Amino acid sequence: MAGLFDRQAEAYADSRPKYPSEWYSKIAALTPNRTLAWDVGTGNGQAAIGVAEHYEQVIATDVSKDQLKHATPHPKVHYVHTPFSMSKEELASLVGGEGSVDLITVAEAVHWFDHPTFYSLANHVLKKPGGVIVVWGYKNCTVDPAFDRVMERFRNSSAAYLHPNNHYLSDYYSSLPFPFESIGVGSEGNPLMLELPVEYSFDGLLKWISTWSVVPLAKASGVDLLNEDMVKEFESAWGGSNLTRTVINKAFMIAGKPKI
Template identity: 60%
Template structure:
């Protein structure tokens, strides 16, 4: 995934939703200690900041230097660029050794990872017993029946430029391998379903589309999926550029611990 979101890093920061504070309280209640958390694929730190409210230190890592350049500072968050060339042992050393991480979070990113390697590393790093890993993603934005009918046509066109790895997210992580013991917050094959409400102007919706990897890949191939005609149709259905709509992001979470 290195470089996949570099070009639209600023748009990503502006368009993507923040995650509810209750989620971090819920996850923190399931860990036996609150010393160290690792936010993987942190991007601009959207999840790291919430995690930092419950843990003494958060190491927030990403392969994208472009995303990290927009990371939001916090006194308990340490942002680290981790290129794909980093070895497993180097990652363990970065975390201070094995069995030290109380919480691992991956917000809307784990589907881009080499899952076999990542899960092996996660099992080395998680505190045993008492450490947990939580991954989540959103795959749809519900606006309203009329708008959703029109936007679905755009989603279909985007799908032709979507990486195969993104299918895990499109399927709501229902098919995502997750070899961890359930802690009651979703499990392999049956993620916990959550929602994020967010108020958006139409411009915000357009930025959301433009922040997707599929949109950028299409544009690189000379295909502009947001033509003037498409934008006009979407804007009319939205209710105009000044209309504020409450949209709902559909979220799917899996959380677990290393089996005894």
Template identity: 55%
Template sequence: MPHHQVRYIHTPLSISDDELVTLLGGENSVDLVTVAQAVHWFDLPSFYALVSRLLRKPGGMLAVWCYNDIIVSPTFDPIMKRFHDSTLPYWNPNVQLVFDGYRKLSFPFESVGIGSEGKPQPLDIPKELSLDGFLGMLRSWSAVITAKDQGVDLLSEGVVKEFESAWGGSKLVRSVVYKAFMLAGKVKM
């Protein structure tokens, strides 16, 4: 639900940095930039330079976070580990930053107490999740898509049935925990 004090803007890819700065309110005008599950795909030097232009000084912040594991149950988790291992040959090398928990992610911002470069803040994010939601998440993984494009179905019928059995049935909604990590900082003055 939108908050009356927050302006949500989804920006097009096709505009220049200067046009983007203008669209977002100009230099030194943004209080918070957030990036969930994606900063490892960015051209980091360009992104960080743009964020540094946009963030209000002092006080504007950049927060980035990602998860690299999901905890379901002692029965389910080893199956998930085996599935995850099957995806490894199909990941883009950038995803290694996620596997490393963003510990190797360049983050040239002053810590605000929520992680710092080389020391991301661990987060446990609880969520209620159905098997369909879980499988949808797996189907969205770039490695699963890349494998499928190469003729390899990592989520074969047999794998899905194994997941369903360990989940406890397709209708069950489970409490899961995403093992995540976060960095938040402000522009160094």
């Protein structure tokens, strides 16, 4: 799915929600050591930067070169392009080998992964004991009843173009495979529910929506989901193009440790 986000890389970097700093503090408290973290599917590095506030080194990887071109530099974050052709052994070596990683994070990306392959690799490189993997996502933004009704119509009009893997987001990762031992922050079938508030201008909102995977998927079928009429509907419900408003996303998180 890397190519799905390549053309949107700049907009993605500018408009995707930033995760609250307290999330990273709570995540860091889950690991006894804070030497090495691996942020997988890092995109523009937004999660890697947050993790770096608590760990000595973060290796941030992505299959998309275009996304990495827009990643935020940080002295403790090492960005690496990991093409699909890279073997499991090469990936393991990249992060230091077996039992080398204190924390693995995957922000708004694990639903795209080959789960058996990724989880096998994660289990291999996590420290035992002490290593932790944390995955999270978000879905279904709300503003107020008037805006939410327009957004619901947009979702309904776009449903036919969703990628099959999107169902993991739709059920808040409740059906996501997660073969790790629970450590009290969600579990397989029972994610921890959170809120992710974001301040957006109207232009920022549109830019963010344009990065949703369904938009380029629909466009590939000749359908412009963000056509002029749809934009006007959003603008009216927003209250005007000059307003900045708070958007609340439903977020969900699961953390675990290797089963020994």
